[in-house]
Amino acid sequence: MKNTLILLIVLSLFCEYSFSQQRPLSDADQTKVDKYEEMVSYYRNNDEYRNAVSHLSKIAFIYWDNQRDNLAINYFLETIPLYEKLGDLEKIKDVYSNVGLIYLDNEDLRRAINYFEKSLNVRREIGSGRMISTGLVDLAYVVGLTGDYQRAVDYLEDAEKIADENNYQLLLLNIYNQLSKNYNNIGNVAKGSDYEQKFFTLQDYIATESIKEDFHAREEKSQAELRQERLERRERELEIERQQLVYEAEQDSIRRIVEAKEDSLLIADARDSLARQEMERLQLDRELQQAQLEKQEEQQRTQRVIITYGIGVFVIGAFLLIILFRNYRAKQRANRELEATNKEIANKSKQLQEAYYKIEDQNLKITHSINYAKDIQKALLPPRDTLKDYLPESFIFFKPLHTVSGDFYWFKEIDNNSSKKTKEKIQKEPVTNKKKAKGHETNIMKSGNNNDFLPIENDKFIISAVDCTGHGVPGAFMSMIGYNLLDEITYHGITTPNEILSSLHKGIRRTLKQEEGDNRDGMDMSLCVINKKHKTLEFSGAHTSIIYIQDGEAKVVKGDRMSIGGVQRETERNFSKTTIPVNKPTWFYIFSDGYIDQFGGENNRKFLLKNFKNFLLDIYKEPMDIQEKLLKQNFFDWKKDEDQIDDVLVIGFKLGGNGL
Numbered sequence: 001m002k003n004t005l006i007l008l009i010v011l012s013l014f015c016e017y018s019f020s021q022q023r024p025l026s027d028a029d030q031t032k033v034d035k036y037e038e039m040v041s042y043y044r045n046n047d048e049y050r051n052a053v054s055h056l057s058k059i060a061f062i063y064w065d066n067q068r069d070n071l072a073i074n075y076f077l078e079t080i081p082l083y084e085k086l087g088d089l090e091k092i093k094d095v096y097s098n099v100g101l102i103y104l105d106n107e108d109l110r111r112a113i114n115y116f117e118k119s120l121n122v123r124r125e126i127g128s129g130r131m132i133s134t135g136l137v138d139l140a141y142v143v144g145l146t147g148d149y150q151r152a153v154d155y156l157e158d159a160e161k162i163a164d165e166n167n168y169q170l171l172l173l174n175i176y177n178q179l180s181k182n183y184n185n186i187g188n189v190a191k192g193s194d195y196e197q198k199f200f201t202l203q204d205y206i207a208t209e210s211i212k213e214d215f216h217a218r219e220e221k222s223q224a225e226l227r228q229e230r231l232e233r234r235e236r237e238l239e240i241e242r243q244q245l246v247y248e249a250e251q252d253s254i255r256r257i258v259e260a261k262e263d264s265l266l267i268a269d270a271r272d273s274l275a276r277q278e279m280e281r282l283q284l285d286r287e288l289q290q291a292q293l294e295k296q297e298e299q300q301r302t303q304r305v306i307i308t309y310g311i312g313v314f315v316i317g318a319f320l321l322i323i324l325f326r327n328y329r330a331k332q333r334a335n336r337e338l339e340a341t342n343k344e345i346a347n348k349s350k351q352l353q354e355a356y357y358k359i360e361d362q363n364l365k366i367t368h369s370i371n372y373a374k375d376i377q378k379a380l381l382p383p384r385d386t387l388k389d390y391l392p393e394s395f396i397f398f399k400p401l402h403t404v405s406g407d408f409y410w411f412k413e414i415d416n417n418s419s420k421k422t423k424e425k426i427q428k429e430p431v432t433n434k435k436k437a438k439g440h441e442t443n444i445m446k447s448g449n450n451n452d453f454l455p456i457e458n459d460k461f462i463i464s465a466v467d468c469t470g471h472g473v474p475g476a477f478m479s480m481i482g483y484n485l486l487d488e489i490t491y492h493g494i495t496t497p498n499e500i501l502s503s504l505h506k507g508i509r510r511t512l513k514q515e516e517g518d519n520r521d522g523m524d525m526s527l528c529v530i531n532k533k534h535k536t537l538e539f540s541g542a543h544t545s546i547i548y549i550q551d552g553e554a555k556v557v558k559g560d561r562m563s564i565g566g567v568q569r570e571t572e573r574n575f576s577k578t579t580i581p582v583n584k585p586t587w588f589y590i591f592s593d594g595y596i597d598q599f600g601g602e603n604n605r606k607f608l609l610k611n612f613k614n615f616l617l618d619i620y621k622e623p624m625d626i627q628e629k630l631l632k633q634n635f636f637d638w639k640k641d642e643d644q645i646d647d648v649l650v651i652g653f654k655l656g657g658n659g660l
Contacts, residue, residue: 029062047543047561053082053091060098069102093122093131097138104142112142133162133171140178149185156182173202380483381408387653390461391454394653395628399594399635399644406468406475407592407647410486414495414529415458453582453656454532460495461532465651466525467544467592469566474521475647481511482523482564497527497540498577501564505542505573508565522565526590530655537580537588537655547613548580549587554617556609585656587620594648595631600638607638616652627652 025033036055043052060075076095083091100115120135136159144152156179163171176199184192384396396409454461464486468478485507486500494500505522512519524543531538539546541559548555557578580586596612599605619630631650 025062025066025068029066033059033062049082049085053079053086056082064098064102069106073099073102089122089126093119093126093135096122097135100138100142109142109146113139113146116142129162129166130168130171133159133166133168133175136162137171137174137178140182144178144182144185149182152182153179153186169202169206173199173206176202376480380480382411384409387411387463387651390456391463391653391655393624394651395624397628397631397648397650397652399632399648401594401644401647402473404473404476405647406479407594407649408466408468408479408483409464409649409651410466410483411461411463412487412490413456413458414460414462414490453535454530456532459532461530462490462495462497462500462527463530463590463651463653464525464527465544465590465592465649466523467594467647467649468523469521478521478523481508482525485511495529496577497529497538498575500527500529501525501540501542501575502573505564505568509568512565514565514568520566522563524563524593526559528588528590535582535656537582537586539578539580540575542575544590544592545609547589547616549617549620550584552617554613554620556613582655585654587616587652587654589616589650589652591650592647594644594646595635595650598635598639598642598645598648600640600642604642624652624654 039055063072096119100112103112116139123131123135136155140152140155180195468475489503526544529538545558
């Protein structure tokens with residue numbers, strides 16, 4: 001007993017040691033792992049969970065392929081929280097199954113059962129009958145390996161009910177086979193025999209249905225090949241017989257020559273004896289007669305061979321004629337089938353043509369609808385040049401990916417003293433050059449020494465660059481919702497940037513009913529409030545940044561790492577605020593991620609925020625119109641032949657003139 005216990009401990013330690021052994025990776029695989037880990041870190045920092053989890057899975061499979069199972073399990077399990085954030089239950093199910101398989105390969109049945117049970121729970125949450133029944137079968141197999149046959153039977157019977165209801169025939173075949181073995185293992189031979197019979201019956205049915213047509217084709221082909229082989233064998237036999245006859249004929253000729261020489265010798269000997277001469281002559285006559293008889297028999301045999309050969313040729317010819325006739329009939333049948341197929345193809349072509357016309361008509365209607373949506377969005381947004389009425393040194397670089405855009409810009413003049421009675425001068429009543437000349441310019445002159453800072457008559461000016469979820473038509477719908485909510489929020493007197501973002505977040509979730517449903521749409525945005533009186537700019541950002549340049553130095557202020565709308569796990573979503581004093585000439589730039597995320601360049605990579613900041617530092621001293629052209633030219637030079645991946649929006653403006 002003591003020796004047995006020691007042996008078990010040694011075996012357990014050996015299995016644990018074998019499982020933990022790590023085969024070194026090749027240089028190529030190690031390079032891949034290092035690269036993928038860098039990509040995982042980058043995508044996690046940018047909340048790009050789909051890309052991050054993809055590279056984690058690649059690392060896990062590399063370690064699995066190289067039998068470094070502990071590391072493979074760790075990387076597989078590291079993907080679970082990311083898949084939970086993405087709501088991808090099918091991937092979570094696959095990860096648990098992969099971990100279970102690794103433990104099963106290493107004969108750690110307890111852990112294998114644990115992870116197959118987790119996979120089954122996720123399958124039940126998904127609700128797919130095929131997934132649930134497959135998970136039950138997998139779990140039953142591993143449980144059966146532990147000797148708990150009754151528990152395996154329970155799993156298999158549950159799987160049988162689901163598979164039978166949904167007619168999963170191949171899965172039922174596996175279930176019947178395992179039920180037969182498990183019932184036999186627990187001593188219920190009758191049940192085991194019953195399921196064994198079900199297994200063979202279903203197997204025969206599936207095999208009969210799937211190979212019936214192929215069987216007939218192979219049978220016909222085999223008979224034809226057999227007949228061909230028999231004919232070829234008979235032809236070879238006839239050729240051998242013919243060659244044998246020719247050989248015998250040649251031998252007979254040689255024999256006659258020899259006999260003729262012998263006769264000549266006998267005649268020579270007869271000169272010495274007349275008696276012997278007469279006897280030899282008689283003998284020669286008899287031999288000549290025998291030779292003639294043999295010659296006649298040889299001729300008859302040759303004729304028989306020729307007749308037999310002719311009959312064989314006739315039979316082969318007849319067989320070939322039969323084959324040609326059958327081929328001719330088959331060709332006619334194939335032609336008729338081809339003609340029917342051509343008619344069917346013609347009908348299908350006609351149907352496809354009609355379907356094409358319908359699709360073309362639908363596309364035309366959709367295009368008209370999208371163009372109409374473009375007009376609506378264009379009417380909603382103020383003309384870009386209107387911004388110069390408020391910020392003379394400014395530009396808006398706006399390039400949608402599709403006809404309509406998920407990015408939009410919004411700006412508004414605010415009077416803190418009038419609260420809800422806000423004077424909206426963006427779209428409904430833009431400041432025209434005429435108004436400037438007659439009224440607005442006069443008010444600016446009365447406002448004091450702010451001509452070089454903010455040429456407006458009220459206290460504040462708000463400007464924002466917004467990037468909605470998606471692009472195209474869905475993004476355009478979101479932009480309209482966001483635009484109207486911003487107008488409504490500021491109309492009610494909320495003018496602090498972080499409070500505007502918090503109110504907008506609540507408005508989006510309320511409008512899209514996100515607390516009740518599964519909608520996760522939202523927006524990222526940069527929002528600036530310019531205070532004319534205090535000469536400051538207040539910034540708040542949702543997953544965005546602002547770049548400003550003072551004294552030749554470019555600085556980046558990052559917003560909060562959370563979006564407007566979408567999933568909210570915290571009790572209250574509050575945004576931070578950054579105040580930037582403008583006591584000297586300062587250039588500001590707010591933007592969506594379409595510019596910095598664009599792929600291009602020699603290595604087909606993203607432009608990135610660092611390069612964007614450096615480029616702005618190179619061009620900020622140029623007039624704003626020139627800066628816009630340079631930004632546009634740089635975007636196309638970087639992109640070249642690559643497709644644009646997102647809507648692009650960049651807003652630039654300068655505060656504080658030479659008078660500051």
